[in-house]
Amino acid sequence: MRKYQPQAPVDEENPYWMSFSDIMSALVVIFILAAVVLMVQLMETEDELQDKVQELDSKVQLLDEEIEILQQAEYVRRTIIEEATEELKQRGIPIVMSENATVLRIPNHLLGFDTADYEIQEAYQDTAYQIGEVLHKVMTKGNRADYLDTVFVEGHTDNRPFNGFMGKGNWGLSTFRAISLWQFWNSHLPEASRLDNLRNSDQTLLFSVSGYGDTRPVTEEQNTEEELSANRRIDIRFTIRRPQSQDIREIQKQFSNKGFPVRP
Secondary structure, eight states: OOOOOOOOOHHHHOHHHHHHHHHHHHHHHHHHHHHHHHHHHHHHHHHHHHHHHHHHHHHHHHHHHHHHHHHHHHHHHHHHHHHHHHHHHHTTOOOEEOTTSOEEEEEHHHHTOOTTOOOOOHHHHHHHHHHHHHHHHHHSSTTGGGGEEEEEEEEEOOSSOOOTTTTTHHHHHHHHHHHHHHHHHHHHSOGGGOGGGOBOTTSOBOEEEEEOTTSSOSSSOOOSHHHHHHHSEEEEEEEEOOOOHHHHHHHHHHHHHHTOOOOO
16 A cells, blocks of 8 residues: 655745745835835925915915005095095185096196296295195194105196296296295295105105106197196195015915915
């Protein structure tokens, strides 16, 4: 009879199977390590993304604050112009507010400038004084001046040619009329009401003087005396604080690059 020999285990007889098991074990370990690395990277990416979101949110908050300041500044400007117009009207001085409420218009007949002349005649000096007095009053209520950037005293003429002022013509005439009014205010208003002492939030002097000749008419036609007269004027133009365009462009650029929606 043949002697029975027990069979050897499969693993002992098949080294290929042993190698396959080792490989599978190694792959499982590698997979686990890769998963751990991926999780760490995702956590780091999430932290970086959160930092960027917070950075963008702070910039948006800054922009929102600037927009709020702009809205308040527009309100302050309109209030200044409306109050000045109303008070001067009550005093019998009918100055005009521009349609967009950015300019106070002082018609030429209120200051009495003669043809080709820039001096404020004595009969009109009280009117000029009251206009300056009211301007100071309405501009210095609360912190209104902080919302303004510059206030321009602008001279304007009609389109009839003028060859005086050493060849400067209407440019020179309009400029000298604006300067004349400004100098009158500085020399006649009391110290407490001096306009040349007013400063904006950057501590820059608030007022400036300029002349535009006939380059900025308020009527399309200048054929009648009424149309010509409307363009002979002194404008008090109020400009306000605005957000820095560089800040706005930078925020828009970052939102565009990152694909974030812009807050309404």
